[in-house]
Amino acid sequence: MLTQIKLFCPRLVVILYTIGAVAIASATPAASQSQIAQVKTVSGQVTVERGGAQTSPKPGDLLFEKDTIVTGPDGAIGITFIDNTVMSAGPNSEISLAQFKFDSSNFNGSMLTELRKGTLSVVSGDIARSSPGAMKVRTPAATLGVRGTRFVAEATGVQ
Numbered sequence: 001m002l003t004q005i006k007l008f009c010p011r012l013v014v015i016l017y018t019i020g021a022v023a024i025a026s027a028t029p030a031a032s033q034s035q036i037a038q039v040k041t042v043s044g045q046v047t048v049e050r051g052g053a054q055t056s057p058k059p060g061d062l063l064f065e066k067d068t069i070v071t072g073p074d075g076a077i078g079i080t081f082i083d084n085t086v087m088s089a090g091p092n093s094e095i096s097l098a099q100f101k102f103d104s105s106n107f108n109g110s111m112l113t114e115l116r117k118g119t120l121s122v123v124s125g126d127i128a129r130s131s132p133g134a135m136k137v138r139t140p141a142a143t144l145g146v147r148g149t150r151f152v153a154e155a156t157g158v159q
Contacts, residue, residue, distance in 0.1 A: 036100040037063040037081040044091070045072030069095045071118065083109060085125035085135070093118020098138070102127060110134040115155045123150045 039061040047054045048061070049068040055061075057077065063069075069077055071093045078088045083102045089095050094116040102109035107130040113120070115137055128135040128146045135146040139155040 033064045033066075035062040035082065036065055036097060036102070037079045037087075039063065039077065040080050040086075041076070041078035041088075043076045044074035046070070046075045046077045063097060065097055065100045067097045069093070069097070081111070081125060083107070083111075083126040085111070085127065086123040087113070088121040090119035090121075093120065095120060106130070108134075112136045112138060114138045115153055116140065117155050119152065119154045121150075121152045122146070 039057045039059055041059060042057055046057055047070045048057045048063065049070065050064065050066075057063075057069075063079060069079075069089060071077060071089050071091055073091050075093075076088065076090055078086070080086050081100070081102075082104070087095075095118070096114040096116065098114050099110065099112040101111075107126040109127040109131065111127050111134065113136070117140075120137065122137070124135055124146050128149070133145045137144045137146065137153055139153060141155070144151070144153065
């Protein structure tokens with residue numbers, strides 16, 4: 001009986017360790033992605049949709065490629081990207097961080113943000129300055145190529 005317990009305990013430890021490692025890896029969005037932005041301000045109702053799950057962001061939270069930000073009727077969010085682009089979304093907005101690539105050693109990269117509805121205010125960062133046209137904002141009606149500037153876009157969600 002004692003021999004059976006001695007054989008069972010190490011196996012149990014391995015099984016529990018494996019289950020824990022799988023749970024941690026599946027709960028960490030950064031396991032397969034790198035951070036592209038950070039939440040700076042949040043007011044009212046705001047959610048971030050990532051991989052089928054929804055969270056309520058708070059200042060300091062990280063954002064990743066393919067995240068979707070949705071603001072409610074009283075919602076607003078301000079985010080800063082790793083290339084120093086600053087975006088703010090107003091009430092009743094839906095924004096997808098569709099594509100983001102950035103090399104901090106030479107400031108080259110590309111960025112595609114989809115403004116599905118609502119308002120978006122942007123102060124472009126290093127990507128637009130070093131690679132004019134590499135930053136784009138797509139709306140239901142048009143795609144804007146950004147060449148290093150500040151702008152505000154609005155989309156009604158209807159094409």
